[in-house]
Amino acid sequence: MTTSESGRSGEIGEGTDQPGYLAAVTDLLGALAYGELRAFSQLARDADLAPTLRHRSALATLAAHELKNYAVLTERLQSLGVEPETAMEPFVPAVDAFHERTSASDWLEGLVKAYVGEGIAQDFYREISRYVDDATGSLVVSVLEDTGQADFAVSVVREAIAADPRLAGRLALWGRRLVGEAITQAQRVGVERDALASILVGAPGRAGADLAELGRMFVRLTDEHSRRMERLGLSA
């Protein structure tokens, strides 16, 4: 990481060329990469629950897209001289725990999880990209590219609720459980990984977001989540 790469150092504070910053970016990319790899597995499994080949193929395509993101993130780790496996390893327990505790019991739950989970992840990527150097930030934003898969999830879930309105209550509850588990595991990571947390809250020699800004970020993330639930026809 050279100082010239950290063009936004005014915004993120000085010190992006410190070893501490490399550790932080390694944590960030490692967490995102393992998140994508695990999401791939999960979506591929959920695709098998699909009622038709068309639905199955749509979810499988979404899974393959996660793996493309995974490749981008691990290539970046390698270019920083970091072994991707080493960077991902610390995040395996939290990411796995999230998925184990939110194992979809049917096709619709899988689809809501794909849509809501991917949405939260993308919003979080977009937020965090503001606190890292330009090169890392652009890369993180590049894996956000919308694939139009969201429309698919929305139309399928809405159709299912129109056909059986009782589904709305169960799926709304499911959406809340997804967010709850995501927050639980994110907190666990925040406590265990000082380096990663330092991207947001700063570190000696490098400013982060102040408390007010962290509060606003949290509001933005939950607002977006509510909007996504509404688009599915569900209360947040």
Place this chain on the structure above:
Amino acid sequence: MTTSESGRSGEIGEGTDQPGYLAAVTDLLGALAYGELRAFSQLARDADLAPTLRHRSALATLAAHELKNYAVLTERLQSLGVEPETAMEPFVPAVDAFHERTSASDWLEGLVKAYVGEGIAQDFYREISRYVDDATGSLVVSVLEDTGQADFAVSVVREAIAADPRLAGRLALWGRRLVGEAITQAQRVGVERDALASILVGAPGRAGADLAELGRMFVRLTDEHSRRMERLGLSA
């Protein structure tokens, strides 16, 4: 299918513009497409059995590659005016039966299955591409592009056998079971789908392979399988 597209009509006989030929090509692409979609699911699941993140990511990448092939095949079906789901549906029972009867019980079995299964499929694609019109043939060959994943499987399996030579017997047996089940399901498809069978054995107004040529094809397929098993360090 226009006559101008079937440039090899001299080789495959006249009549590639007949409705029967479209039915045959639809069957071929439908069978291959569902095979790829199902292989995707299987590899994605087997990736979860991997002992390390590096191995897991390699198998997941192989899975994503199958899905790319799937997309190529279904786009071709659509361009022929055929709904991919309709084309795939008849092959779901045989392909699913193959995978259910050859469910890998551990990571190495999954890897041998990926390598051997993909190898047989690719050899078969290559053989059958000689009996269809040029446009279909080139497309089928385009999904053969080697991804270098084979080297990965070979080195991992050989290392495992070097560390525990008793594995060789079990995995050799496993390889034979894979081929046995593949032949069983292929025969089932051949009996049930006249249109597909007609690509190989011909149809009224269109010549296929004669018996001697079919025999030679079978020899080539089994020879290649034996070579693959040898590369893994296993007896065929």
